[in-house]
Amino acid sequence: MPGTWHIVLGPYQVAPQGMDYHVEVTLTYGDPGPKYIPAYPPTRAKGRGRDWYRGDCHLHTVYSDGRNLPADVAAGARAAGLDFIVSTDHNTNASHGAWGPYAGDDLLIVTGEEVTTRNGHWLALGTQPGQWVDWRFRARDGVFDRIQQQVHRAGGLCVSAHLYCPWIASEWKFGFEGLDATEVWTGPWGWDDDAAVSTWANLLAAAVREKKRWLPAMGNSDAHNPGNVIGLPHNVVLADDLTKDAVLAGLRAGRSWIAGSAAVELEFTATSAYGRKAGIGERLAAQPGEQVTVRLQVSGVPNGTVRILTDEGQMLQSSLDSTGAGTVTWLTTPQASAFVRAEVRHPLADGTPGHTSMDPGLTFGPMAALTNPIFLGRN
Known part of the structure; x- marks a missing residue:
């Protein structure tokens, strides 16, 4: 693609003295290919009217750091008995235009992004196809509210992810103001999920006491690779139909519960x-x-x-x-x-x-x- 290309390096930590790095770029060329035309997924599937729909809202592909192709994710979602999924590759919209062929009457695919900052990760769910959400900020930079507003104006949801993930720069540091939900269960159950549920329960009690809006809980697989189980866990949401807007409205309202599998x-x-x-x-x-x-x-x-x-x-x-x-x-x-x-x-x-x-x-x-x-x- 002609133009100026930029390389963004995002190391989790840099020592005060800085760091040396070496970037090697290999360019190849051949006959010009066809113009890229994104195939965005439709915003509705064949639903059952107002009913409970199952969906995993935290999934990755080869377009960020996963090893699953979009075809693999869609097949895994169908095998897990899901009705919808949300694509959330790290800090990129690159996969949005690849999902169209894998949606169908039986599977709604919604575009999104996992905004991967150095003070925690959050899910921008239901962003517009091709929309990119900037990740280059910290909690103390004072811009999180503005970024959330961009997602909300696009009709999307902002959801804090894996609050107590032990990896560097993954624990949640932004607080909960302005969020639409919080992910309390991520992948196979562990101590970090137990802690997240306790934090969420405390937030519920505080919301009642202070007469403020309460924060719904969500659960997702965060599946990256073939060994990860798509749909462990997933959300079961009461929605008016199997459409992007209806599913997001149900999640925003907290008309949902979390299941470890479709057998539950x-x-x-x-x-x-x-x-x-x-x-x-x-x-x-x-x-x-x-x-x-x-x-x-x-x-x-x-x-x-x-x-x-x-x-x-x-x-x-x-x-x-x-x-x-x-x-x-x-x-x-x-x-x-x-x-x-x-x-x-x-x-x-x-x-x-x-x-x-x-x-x-x-x-x-x-x-x-x-x-x-x-x-x-x-x-």
Whole structure:
């Protein structure tokens, strides 16, 4: 391509004295090829109307640091039983124009970017095809708000990624102001995900106390390579249809829960004494002392552990049998519980269900499913 080419070097850390580097560029040429015409994916697929749709919103290809081709990612998404994916290559829009041939009636593909700064990573989901989001800033530079506004003006979402990732420059340092959601579960479950869920739970309680907007939770695979499992985990979002705008609206509203695989099914509701009903991401308008029945129905987690939690912590723990299916109910009031949320865990490695404790290790098994909250009360 004619013109001036620039090489951007992005080392995570540079010593005060600087660093020596050597860049080697090899140019080859041949007969001119056809003009590049990007094939952007369509913004809608054949949906089922208002329904629950499954999608992984953090995926990489050979267009950044992954080894998967777009064709591999699309095939993996279909094999995982997903309805949609979001392309989030690091700091580039280069893959946007490659996705068109791999979308279809059965798979919605949305363009995006993982904005990979030196103070943490975040996902720009649903950016316009070909839109690039600048990554060259730090938390102390005071420009994060402006960059977020650019994504929002394009109709996209801003989501903090893997808050406690131990790699250099990957831990989240920007705070949570202006974000649309936060990724609390990234790939196979680990201590960093456990810490992220605890941070998110504290943010929920603070939002209730301060009467501010709450931050929905998301979970994604961050799959880069053939050995990574696409859809572990993914989001199950209630959307008006299988379109880019509808899916983003559902995620923004928190009408979603996180599943470790498509084998996990879940239904979580709260019903007032007078018959009013609310689901995930919604508010149940009940009087302070009105009895509320919280109901969780789950399948696909053999010998799993069900947990019901509120702004005060765990309120109920129950075990599933070897079939992996069960239903639990719990009674509360808006006066006692500002919100309710649910977790479903796999058993620990020794087969036990786990328990709340001050032990130094993980006290529950890997997450199988996690819901966003249902809020209780009129305010």
